[in-house]
Amino acid sequence: MALAPVHHILPLATIVRERRLPVKGTVRAYAGQKVAAADVVAEATWSREHIFLDVARILGIPAAAADRLIRVKQGDEVPLGLVIARGGGLLPKRVKIPRAGRVVASGGGQILIEAGESRLELRAGLSGMVKELIPDRGVVIETSGALVQGVWGNGRIDNGGMINLADRPDVVLTPARLDVSMRGSILVCGQLRDAETLRAAAEVPVRGLIVGSIYPSLLPLAAEMRFPIVVTDGFGTLPMNSAAFRLLSTNDKREVTLNAEAFDRYSGLRPEVIIPLPFDKRPPEPRNVEAFAPGQTVRVRRQPAAGMIGTVAVLPGGLSTFPGGLRAPGAEVRLENGQQMLIPLVNLEVVG
Amino acid sequence: MTSLAQGESVLAVDVGGATTRAVLFDIVEGAYRFVASGSAASTAEAPFRDVSAGARAAITDLQTLTGRSFLDADGRLITPSQADGSGVDALVSTLSAGPTLRTVVLGLLSEVSLASGRRLAETSYTRIVDSVGIDDPRQADQQIDELIRLQPDAVIIVGGADGGASRSVQKIIEPIGLSSYLLAPEKRPAVLFAGNQRLQVEVKELLGSVVPSLRVGPNVRPSLELEDLQPAARELASLYLDVRKRQLQGVEQLESWSQGTLLPTAYAQARMLRFLGRVYGGARGAVLGVDLGASAAVVTAGFKSGVTLKVYPQFGLGEDLPGLLQYASLEDILRWSPLDISAGALRDFLYQKSLYPSSVAVTTDEQALAQAVARQALFLAMQKARRDFPAEVRTPRPGLLPYFEPIIASGAAFGDAPTPAHGLLLLLDGIQPVGIATIIFDRNNLLPLLGAAAEYNCALPVQVLDSGAFESLGTVVSLHGAAAAGSTIARARLVYENGAEAMADIKAGNLELLPLPHGQNAKLAITPRHGVNAGFGPGKAGVLTISGGTMGVVFDGRGRPLNLPNDPGRRRELLKKWLWTVGG
Numbered sequence: 001m002a003l004a005p006v007h008h009i010l011p012l013a014t015i016v017r018e019r020r021l022p023v024k025g026t027v028r029a030y031a032g033q034k035v036a037a038a039d040v041v042a043e044a045t046w047s048r049e050h051i052f053l054d055v056a057r058i059l060g061i062p063a064a065a066a067d068r069l070i071r072v073k074q075g076d077e078v079p080l081g082l083v084i085a086r087g088g089g090l091l092p093k094r095v096k097i098p099r100a101g102r103v104v105a106s107g108g109g110q111i112l113i114e115a116g117e118s119r120l121e122l123r124a125g126l127s128g129m130v131k132e133l134i135p136d137r138g139v140v141i142e143t144s145g146a147l148v149q150g151v152w153g154n155g156r157i158d159n160g161g162m163i164n165l166a167d168r169p170d171v172v173l174t175p176a177r178l179d180v181s182m183r184g185s186i187l188v189c190g191q192l193r194d195a196e197t198l199r200a201a202a203e204v205p206v207r208g209l210i211v212g213s214i215y216p217s218l219l220p221l222a223a224e225m226r227f228p229i230v231v232t233d234g235f236g237t238l239p240m241n242s243a244a245f246r247l248l249s250t251n252d253k254r255e256v257t258l259n260a261e262a263f264d265r266y267s268g269l270r271p272e273v274i275i276p277l278p279f280d281k282r283p284p285e286p287r288n289v290e291a292f293a294p295g296q297t298v299r300v301r302r303q304p305a306a307g308m309i310g311t312v313a314v315l316p317g318g319l320s321t322f323p324g325g326l327r328a329p330g331a332e333v334r335l336e337n338g339q340q341m342l343i344p345l346v347n348l349e350v351v352g
Numbered sequence: 353m354t355s356l357a358q359g360e361s362v363l364a365v366d367v368g369g370a371t372t373r374a375v376l377f378d379i380v381e382g383a384y385r386f387v388a389s390g391s392a393a394s395t396a397e398a399p400f401r402d403v404s405a406g407a408r409a410a411i412t413d414l415q416t417l418t419g420r421s422f423l424d425a426d427g428r429l430i431t432p433s434q435a436d437g438s439g440v441d442a443l444v445s446t447l448s449a450g451p452t453l454r455t456v457v458l459g460l461l462s463e464v465s466l467a468s469g470r471r472l473a474e475t476s477y478t479r480i481v482d483s484v485g486i487d488d489p490r491q492a493d494q495q496i497d498e499l500i501r502l503q504p505d506a507v508i509i510v511g512g513a514d515g516g517a518s519r520s521v522q523k524i525i526e527p528i529g530l531s532s533y534l535l536a537p538e539k540r541p542a543v544l545f546a547g548n549q550r551l552q553v554e555v556k557e558l559l560g561s562v563v564p565s566l567r568v569g570p571n572v573r574p575s576l577e578l579e580d581l582q583p584a585a586r587e588l589a590s591l592y593l594d595v596r597k598r599q600l601q602g603v604e605q606l607e608s609w610s611q612g613t614l615l616p617t618a619y620a621q622a623r624m625l626r627f628l629g630r631v632y633g634g635a636r637g638a639v640l641g642v643d644l645g646a647s648a649a650v651v652t653a654g655f656k657s658g659v660t661l662k663v664y665p666q667f668g669l670g671e672d673l674p675g676l677l678q679y680a681s682l683e684d685i686l687r688w689s690p691l692d693i694s695a696g697a698l699r700d701f702l703y704q705k706s707l708y709p710s711s712v713a714v715t716t717d718e719q720a721l722a723q724a725v726a727r728q729a730l731f732l733a734m735q736k737a738r739r740d741f742p743a744e745v746r747t748p749r750p751g752l753l754p755y756f757e758p759i760i761a762s763g764a765a766f767g768d769a770p771t772p773a774h775g776l777l778l779l780l781d782g783i784q785p786v787g788i789a790t791i792i793f794d795r796n797n798l799l800p801l802l803g804a805a806a807e808y809n810c811a812l813p814v815q816v817l818d819s820g821a822f823e824s825l826g827t828v829v830s831l832h833g834a835a836a837a838g839s840t841i842a843r844a845r846l847v848y849e850n851g852a853e854a855m856a857d858i859k860a861g862n863l864e865l866l867p868l869p870h871g872q873n874a875k876l877a878i879t880p881r882h883g884v885n886a887g888f889g890p891g892k893a894g895v896l897t898i899s900g901g902t903m904g905v906v907f908d909g910r911g912r913p914l915n916l917p918n919d920p921g922r923r924r925e926l927l928k929k930w931l932w933t934v935g936g
Binding site: 002003005024049050051052054105112114215216234236237264265266267269288301302303306322323324325328343344346347 | 370392393395396397398399400401405409450451491492493496497500526527530533534536599600671674696697699700702703704707708710711712713714715716717718719768770771
């Protein structure tokens with residue numbers, strides 16, 4: 001039984017997502033609360049900078065003696081210029097606070113101050129219901145709808161109405177396809193190949209982009225864009241896979257959440273498109289683990305059929321020999337173009 | 353820990369970045385033999401996030417192959433072996449799966465202790481994200497902020513000769529303690545201290561309560577002139593496992609199965625190379641192991657004096673693949689391709705492959721690209737590693753490698769090669785060995801597992817090595833010396849055991865092959881032209897007994913270093929010709 005990775009492209013599923021602050025903070029939502037994507041569910045303050053004062057070294061005295069002279073303690077707010085320790089003698093040295101802040105540690109003749117406090121707001125990111133609270137960190141939100149996972153994201157998150165600009169999954173997005181009527185929308189297209197298009201999309205401005213593939217040379221610029229970009233299939237000139245394209249096309253004009261989370265293979269975080277949809281009966285949660293089996297819908301990861309969707313026709317078992325001599329476990333896959341092809345299992349993922 | 357008695361069966365599990373292997377060693381006709389190997393996709397990544405799932409799947413595959421049961425119905429290891437033939441007496445394991453450890457190195461002088469610290473970091477699966485020396489221009493608070501921003505997985509602290517001044521080392525340690533104190537407990541780094549031994553107690557007091565794991569090892573630089581990485585490398589191997597236990601589920605299960613002797617794969621491989629280096633690394637040079645897989649390129653050279661272990665995640669063929677472009681241009685990589693493929697297609701290939709490290713190339717174009725990328729990665733790894741080979745190791749000419757015999761290759765780059773000929777050429781082009789070397793392919797990645805098993809039973813690795821568990825690709829004679837292209841640079845005569853003879857004229861710029869099947873020995877006599885070195889010295893002839901293998905005897909007359917023509921068309925034709933010559 002060969003374990004299979006699963007790539008989620010689902011028309012209706014229960015989607016449960018954790019939203020978590022990177023640092024300790026305060027949760028502003030309650031269990032059972034209905035939230036919109038833009039709602040703040042948790043917030044935190046954190047300091048970007050620290051100031052380290054080695055009082056003992058500055059005064060030229062032992063640490064224990066410096067500790068006795070230090071007039072502030074952990075947790076104290078300290079204004080700019082405050083004298084926190086004064087040495088002895090006729091012309092005593094004074095140790096002043098160089099920048100307003102808060103004492104976070106003190107001891108060993110030293111103090112550490114945090115300064116430059118910033119406020120961090122965590123938004124729900126998707127509309128749904130708060131299923132669970134994560135103390136001091138965030139919430140778990142549940143929603144139902146369509147789900148399309150991607151392979152690359154630029155780390156942004158937003159939501160808006162989705163407009164499909166492509167009549168085929170290989171259509172290249174160009175500046176000519178963009179106009180001011182798309183302001184505030186999330187656009188769907190097959191491929192992204194040039195920097196001008198990205199800049200034009202930023203000027204509209206759009207709320208997000210969903211594309212099948214992107215040129216690797218554009219990744220640094222795409223990472224800088226203020227709007228989320230989700231790439232569904234990969235790099236180069238791959239068209240968007242037909243399952244994702246069909247699902248996004250049929251949900252054209254709907255409100256979607258675009259969470260362009262950077263792909264992290266270890267945590268399982270992936271960029272994704274969530275399209276909230278109404279339901280009568282709670283749909284099932286997606287399965288994350290499958291075993292390869294005949295009849296499964298699969299997506300091909302590598303050439304010669306990269307990005308194509310197919311159905312497992314036969315699992316021969318054992319090792320198969322591939323053109324060129326490679327021997328590996330494989331599956332006969334009936335591709336959407338009618339062709340049947342032997343493909344290594346490691347080049348397949350189950351769609352579901 | 354208990355030692356294995358002779359005659360006990362051993363299951364060995366290697367959890368790699370892409371594949372997990374389960375291997376059975378057992379007594380056959382009075383000696384340990386490699387019996388079978390099962391494999392499964394590794395499960396360090398989501399959605400599994402539990403390396404023991406992949407280990408169980410690999411063991412299940414092994415059960416299917418052998419017809420023996422090693423796991424009970426609940427997935428528990430059956431140990432010791434039972435009367436009905438089920439179970440095993442011991443399990444050993446190695447691990448290289450998981451993200452590269454983001455590491456900060458702290459030391460004093462950049463050319464002394466910091467350099468030693470960096471070399472120590474290269475003995476494990478680390479990527480140095482910052483280094484801080486005594487001359488670092490940043491203030492302590494800036495260092496604290498940078499450490500908080502970087503959130504390293506590991507910190508290596510070195511510096512100070514034993515018994516020497518301690519104040520400077522204390523100063524560089526302070527930001528580590530303070531930044532760790534400010535970070536959430538789960539984000540604090542594991543710390544290895546391998547500096548001035550006089551500071552050990554103080555380091556424990558300063559950092560012991562704030563970091564999740566603190567290892568204290570012998571000083572890598574006990575004096576200005578002396579560097580000794582190996583004892584600290586053992587501590588770094590333990591630190592690596594400490595971090596993995598926090599990052600990945602199932603590592604503790606694996607450690608429990610292997611009775612606490614889980615080892616990092618590269619470290620276990622180095623242990624075997626150390627042993628082989630002592631045995632074989634005599635008059636003719638040293639022993640070389642290269643493992644090129646998804647996690648890293650690992651170069652291990654066993655010399656009489658010790659082992660050099662170099663782990664380069666930046667040259668691994670998995671998730672870090674696009675990072676290769678920081679060390680080589682697209683053109684550097686494409687020079688190895690026999691097909692006319694655009695730079696854009698190569699760039700797309702690198703990024704797409706990084707998404708799916710375990711995927712394999714099946715089209716002719718992708719196989720050519722995969723082989724070209726592997727050559728460049730191996731070439732870069734060797735060039736970097738050889739700078740740190742012991743100074744006393746002699747090379748036939750400056751800039752060339754020492755003589756290595758044998759050379760052992762392993763990893764997906766070789767395993768996924770379409771034919772043994774592709775694998776052999778990848779090795780020759782990437783390493784560019786000199787002289788005469790037996791080329792061994794460790795198809796089942798046994799070497800690190802033998803290194804782990806040696807912890808229990810030193811007879812097991814020796815007996816398995818002697819049993820023919822490794823595939824010999826044959827003997828390669830690599831010649832170098834000035835000669836015009838196409839001119840004869842040496843004559844070779846091979847006398848088989850049955851008295852038959854075969855001759856070869858080796859021409860500059862060409863490869864030649866003489867057949868010598870597995871299991872056969874033959875006497876090889878080489879007479880090089882004046883100034884050409886075939887491994888006996890410039891212009892010197894020699895005779896030696898060699899063993900056969902899949903490829904027989906390969907004479908590499910392309911020179912060292914291997915210079916490829918600048919003209920792309922001519923270069924591609926030459927690469928095709930070489931591949932055709934060796935049967936690819």
